[in-house]
Amino acid sequence: MAVLVTGGAGYIGSHTVAELLAAGEQVIIVDTLGQGHREALLGGKLYVGDIRDADFMDGVFKENEIDAVIHFAANSLVGESMQNPAKYYHNNVYGTLCLLEKMNEYGVKNIVFSSTAATYGEPDSVPIQETNRTEPTNAYGETKLAMEKMMRWFDTAHGMKYVSLRYFNAAGAHESGKIGEDHSPETHLIPLILQVPLGQRQHISVFGDDYATPDGTCIRDYIHVTDLADAHILAMNKLRSGGDSGVYNLGSGNGFSVKEVIDVARAVTGHPIPAVIEPRRAGDPAILIASSEKARRELGWKPAREHLPAIIESAWKWHQAHPNGYRS
Numbered sequence: 575m576a577v578l579v580t581g582g583a584g585y586i587g588s589h590t591v592a593e594l595l596a597a598g599e600q601v602i603i604v605d606t607l608g609q610g611h612r613e614a615l616l617g618g619k620l621y622v623g624d625i626r627d628a629d630f631m632d633g634v635f636k637e638n639e640i641d642a643v644i645h646f647a648a649n650s651l652v653g654e655s656m657q658n659p660a661k662y663y664h665n666n667v668y669g670t671l672c673l674l675e676k677m678n679e680y681g682v683k684n685i686v687f688s689s690t691a692a693t694y695g696e697p698d699s700v701p702i703q704e705t706n707r708t709e710p711t712n713a714y715g716e717t718k719l720a721m722e723k724m725m726r727w728f729d730t731a732h733g734m735k736y737v738s739l740r741y742f743n744a745a746g747a748h749e750s751g752k753i754g755e756d757h758s759p760e761t762h763l764i765p766l767i768l769q770v771p772l773g774q775r776q777h778i779s780v781f782g783d784d785y786a787t788p789d790g791t792c793i794r795d796y797i798h799v800t801d802l803a804d805a806h807i808l809a810m811n812k813l814r815s816g817g818d819s820g821v822y823n824l825g826s827g828n829g830f831s832v833k834e835v836i837d838v839a840r841a842v843t844g845h846p847i848p849a850v851i852e853p854r855r856a857g858d859p860a861i862l863i864a865s866s867e868k869a870r871r872e873l874g875w876k877p878a879r880e881h882l883p884a885i886i887e888s889a890w891k892w893h894q895a896h897p898n899g900y901r902s
């Protein structure tokens with residue numbers, strides 16, 4: 575049997591493909607390569623195309639014996655989603671509808687879904703539990719929540735089991751140094767910070783220092799991408815062995831402010847990394863910290879790379895070796 579990974583050439587997708595291959599799985603990847611990179615795939619069989627293309631997806635399901643899907647294919651930029659929500663509804667919500675319909679048509683009953691802490695919005699309490707209120711403050715989070723709900727109704731109607739993994743802030747790179755983060759344009763904090771010691775950027779912008787946090791900058795929970803990847807495999811195997819659907823947070827449970835992240839990066843790189851305070855970015859909640867107790871308890875998930883300096887070190891190793899990402 576094979577695993578279909580949609581969006582498998584992207585950042586978290588490619589690290590999950592790497593772990594699936596290491597676990598001896600047969601891996602099929604569907605990716606438009608719009609944001610993903612062919613070079614990010616350490617193996618597997620790649621189909622280049624769009625999950626909304628029914629004929630293309632018929633080929634993928636007919637040519638392979640797929641029993642589980644891990645679904646990453648989506649747009650995932652908070653800022654862009656505020657400017658262009660239609661793109662997010664089309665790619666994310668309609669794309670997922672097309673995928674679920676195809677899975678149903680071909681009798682594939684297991685899906686692990688790449689969700690996000692952005693489904694919560696501004697949390698009413700931290701650390702955030704899966705039972706917290708979900709009121710997204712940006713269109714990206716709203717579409718991911720809609721996708722989760724869609725899966726719930728496919729489960730009710732068709733017995734299609736899903737595990738939705740709500741990630742907090744993915745960071746770091748594969749220990750081999752062969753794959754890592756490469757977005758274009760880059761919008762994420764850690765790779766942008768590291769562009770300063772790489773000589774590609776004069777300073778890092780800090781988006782707002784007037785939040786209700788101890789140093790006024792936003793607090794996030796950074797989790798190593800390989801730990802996220804491992805959770806997908808645990809979730810998939812839980813579904814394969816008859817486990818029930820569920821929603822799980824994935825984070826370290828530790829919060830770091832933007833200023834603290836910059837300080838850690840200064841220590842890791844030995845560079846002063848100048849920072850400039852700028853206005854808030856639309857849609858950013860002040861504090862997002864996960865409680866991942868449920869994932870630890872029910873999936874047996876145990877992050878192995880929890881310390882921020884080690885996470886940033888792994889990212890630094892990747893960016894130093896690939897200053898222009900996969901283009902270099």
Ligand code: UDP
Nearest residue numbers: 652761762763766779780781792832855858
């Ligand atoms: N951020 C920042 N400067 C940047 C990029 C991000 O201050 O150049 C902040 C952003 O406002 C947020 C945190 O860093 O509070 C993490 O942002 P990122 O885009 O990495 O992840 P997100 O939390 O949006 O998923």
